[in-house]
Amino acid sequence: MDLIEEKFLKLGAEYAPGQEGRQKTNEIDVPFEKIPGRPVDFSHGDVDAFQPIPGSLDAFVEGVHLGGKQAYTEYRGGMDIREKLAEKLADFTNTSIDPDQHVILTPGTQGALFLAMGSTVARGDKVAIVEPDYFANRKLVEFFDGEVVPVQLDYYKTDTSAGLELTQLEDAFQSGVKLFLFSNPNNPTGVIYSRDEIQEIAGLAEQYGATVIVDQLYSRQIFEGRTYTHLCAENRIDRENVITIMGPSKTESLSGYRLGVAFGSEKMINRMEKLQAIVSLRAGGYNQAVLKTWFSEPAGWMEERIKAHQAIRDDLVAQIRAAEGFQVRATEAGSYLFPRIPELGISINEFVKALRLQAGVTVTPGKEFGPQFGDSFRINFSQDHQAAVEAMERVIQVVEAYRNASIK
Amino acid sequence: MDLIEEKFLKLGAEYAPGQEGRQKTNEIDVPFEKIPGRPVDFSHGDVDAFQPIPGSLDAFVEGVHLGGKQAYTEYRGGMDIREKLAEKLADFTNTSIDPDQHVILTPGTQGALFLAMGSTVARGDKVAIVEPDYFANRKLVEFFDGEVVPVQLDYYKTDTSAGLELTQLEDAFQSGVKLFLFSNPNNPTGVIYSRDEIQEIAGLAEQYGATVIVDQLYSRQIFEGRTYTHLCAENRIDRENVITIMGPSKTESLSGYRLGVAFGSEKMINRMEKLQAIVSLRAGGYNQAVLKTWFSEPAGWMEERIKAHQAIRDDLVAQIRAAEGFQVRATEAGSYLFPRIPELGISINEFVKALRLQAGVTVTPGKEFGPQFGDSFRINFSQDHQAAVEAMERVIQVVEAYRNASIK
Helix, strand or coil: CCHHHHHHHHCCCCCCCCCHHHCCCCCCCCCCCCCCCCCEECCCCCCCCCCCCCCHHHHHHHHHHHCHHHHCCCCCCCHHHHHHHHHHHHHHHCCCCCCCCCEEEECHHHHHHHHHHHCCCCCCCEEEEEECCCHHHHHHHHHCCCEEEEEEECCCCCCCCCCECHHHHHHHHHCCCCEEEEECCCCCCCCCCCHHHHHHHHHHHHHCCCEEEEECCCCCCEHHHCCCCCHHHCCCCCHHHEEEEECCCCCCCCHHHCCEEEEECHHHHHHHHHHHHHHCCCCCHHHHHHHHHCCCCCCCHHHHHHHHHHHHHHHHHHHHHHCCCCECCCCCECCEECCECCCCCCCHHHHHHHHHHHHCEECEEHHHHCCCCCCEEEEECCCCHHHHHHHHHHHHHHHHHHCCCCCC | CCHHHHHHHHCCCCCCCCCHHHCCCCCCCCCCCCCCCCCEECCCCCCCCCCCCCCHHHHHHHHHHHCHHHHCCCCCCCHHHHHHHHHHHHHHHCCCCCCCCCEEEECHHHHHHHHHHHCCCCCCCEEEEEECCCHHHHHHHHHCCCEEEEEEECCCCCCCCCCECHHHHHHHHHCCCCEEEEECCCCCCCCCCCHHHHHHHHHHHHHCCCEEEEECCCCCCEHHHCCCCCHHHCCCCCHHHEEEEECCCCCCCCHHHCCEEEEECHHHHHHHHHHHHHHCCCCCHHHHHHHHHCCCCCCCHHHHHHHHHHHHHHHHHHHHHHCCCCECCCCCECCEECCECCCCCCCHHHHHHHHHHHHCEECEEHHHHCCCCCCEEEEECCCCHHHHHHHHHHHHHHHHHHCCCCCC
C-alpha cells in the first residue's frame, strides 16, 4: 500500500458528525421494531430550533453590496472586520490583540484548526492531544505525519476541574512533545478546565518551550456563571507560543456561514495566512461581514440562549442518570453531553447505526473521540427542548433492547 | 532551521495577487513623480465592473431560509445541489457525472485544488507542473513534500496550440512522475491547449498510469468561438485517473461566495471529502445554494460578458504590441494577459512595487508563475474598460522610465 493510501485509510469520516447519511447500512439487520418519534440529529446543533444571531443575514447582504472590496479581502480577512473583532475578543479574553498582526479569519473554526496545525506540525513531531477530545485533533496530527501522544482526561474523577492528568502532560513534554492541542470547554464532555489546570498547562508549556493551540469554540456558553480561564491571558506563557481559536458556529448558530477566527502568536498567524493562500484563499469575503454581528448580539439574547440550553441540559442529565447503568457528567459549558452506557451485545458503532435506523436518533460514537470510549456517545443538545427529551427516551429504550441482544 | 520553518519560508505569499497591501514598501525610493490616474488592481477581476450572476444573492438568501438543512450539508456538499450541478457540468464537458460519487463542492477552486493535491501527493512524489502556470501549483507540491518536475510551455512558439513541450512531459513520466497538474486555459497566458495536445496528454498519462488534475477555471470564457477540449471527455485515459476543477469565481464574478467544484474519479473525490472534513468541513452551507445560478444565467448574459472582455483584450493587446520592446500572445480564453517587457534597470518585483506606488496599477510579477519569468507580469483585464486602457498606458510609461534607471 502506498503512503497516501495508508494516510487516507486512517482519515475515515464515515462516523463523523453529519456524515451519517453516507454510512453503508444495508448490512444491518435490526432485530427490533422501529420506535416512532420526531427524528433528532444530535450530531450537531439544530439552527432551526436555535436560530442565527438576529441581523446576521442583513450583515451578509450589506457585505455583498460593498462589492469588490468585501469580495477580495486580504487572505487573513478584511482589516475593518479584524479591527472590530480584535477589540471584542481582547475584551472577552482579557488580553491585547493587534488586528494587523494577531488575527486571521478562517472558513469555520475547523479552518483555523487546520491552518494552526499545518503551521506547526512537521513530519515526525510529537503532538500531545487529550482523550477524549474533538475527533479531528487526532486526524490532523496524523495527516501532517506527526505522532500522537495522548494525555488522559479523567472527567469522572472530580467536578472541580476538567480532570486532566497533568503528570501525563509533563511526561509528554519530557518525551519531546513541542505542541499541545486541546479544547476548552472540552469537546465531547462539556467540562471546563479549572484556573489551576490552565495555569499548570501554561507553566509546563513555558518550561518546555512548547506551543499550545486552544480551541475555545464554546467558551461563551457557560452555565451557572462558572469561572472560565483564557489561557492566552495567563502571563505564565510566552504569548508567541499560543494560538486561540473561536467562532460563531455553535452558540450563535452561524455555522452555515463558515466563519472562524484564530488569534495570538504573530509568527503563527503569518504562517497560517501563507497556508490559507493555498488552502482556500480566505474565509468567504461576503461571509466575513457577518462577523460584525458577533459579540454584538441584542441585549439579553445570549443570556436567554444560555438559559434555554441549561434547561435542556438539566432535563437530559436527569433522564440519563435515572436510566440503569448510565453515567454522565453534567455539561459546564457548551451543548455537549458524553454519556457512558451499560455494556451491550453490540459495538458502539453498531449501536449508533441501529439507533438512527430504529429510533430516528443520530448521535456520534465515542470512539471518534478516543479509541477507549467504546462505551460512550456524544450528543449536541442544542435542539428543540421537547424533541430532545423524547429522543433521549428512545435512546434509553434502544440501549435497553441491546443489553443482551446482538445484530445478525 | 527546523522542517516546518523551512517549509513556510518557501511558501511566500507576499507577491501573491491580493496581498500587495501587506508588502513592505518603505525601502523603495522611487525616482519618478507619481503618475495620476484611476487606480486599477489587475491582480484580480473587478466584480464591481463585471457584477455577479443576476439572482446570486437571492439564491443565497433562499439558502438561509432553508435553515439547518442548508447549513449542515454533507461534507461534499448538498445532494440536491450536486444533482443539478452534475447534470449541467456533464452537459458542458460532454461526459457523465454521478452526483453521488463524482462531485465535491469546495470553498473556491483553490479549495478544490488543495484537496485534490492533498489527496494525491505523498512525501517524495514527483509531480509535473507547467511553467508558466498558476502560482499555487508549485507551492502545493512543495507543501505536500513532493518534488516539482517542471514542463515548459513555449507559448510564443505557435498560435495553433498552447505550446506544451510534450517530450518534456514524457520524460517526466519516464522519470517516475505519477501526477500531472495543469490549468486549461493556461493561467497566466490565457492560451488554450489544442485537441491534439489534450489527446497527447491523455495518452501519455494513460501509458504511464499517471493521474491528471486539470484546472478549467476559465473554460467558459472562450474567445472567437475557439475549440476547447475537455480532458475528462477523452476516452484515451482511465476516468478514475482524472479530476477536473471548475468554479464560478472568475467569469461569473462569484468569488466573494468562495465556491468551487471538483468532479471525476470516485476514489479521489472520496479522499477529498475525507480531507475536507478536517480542512474546513464543507463549502459554506448557504453559499452552496448560489451554485443554482451557475450555468443557469439569463439568456445572452454569458455571450455579452465574453464580448465585453474580448473588446478589452483587443484594446490592451494593441497597446502592448505598439509599445517598444513589449511582446504578448493574445488571450484565447479567460481574462489574463502575460506581457513580456523589455529589460529594465530593476527587477520585476521592484518594478511591480514601483508601478503600484507611482502609478496606482497593481499587477502580478512573472516570477510567481515560474522562476524564469522575470521579464513578464500578469494582468486580469476583467476591469472597467476605460480604466484598464488608461492603466495600461501608465504601465508603459513606467516601463519606459525604468529602462535604464534603478531604485536606490
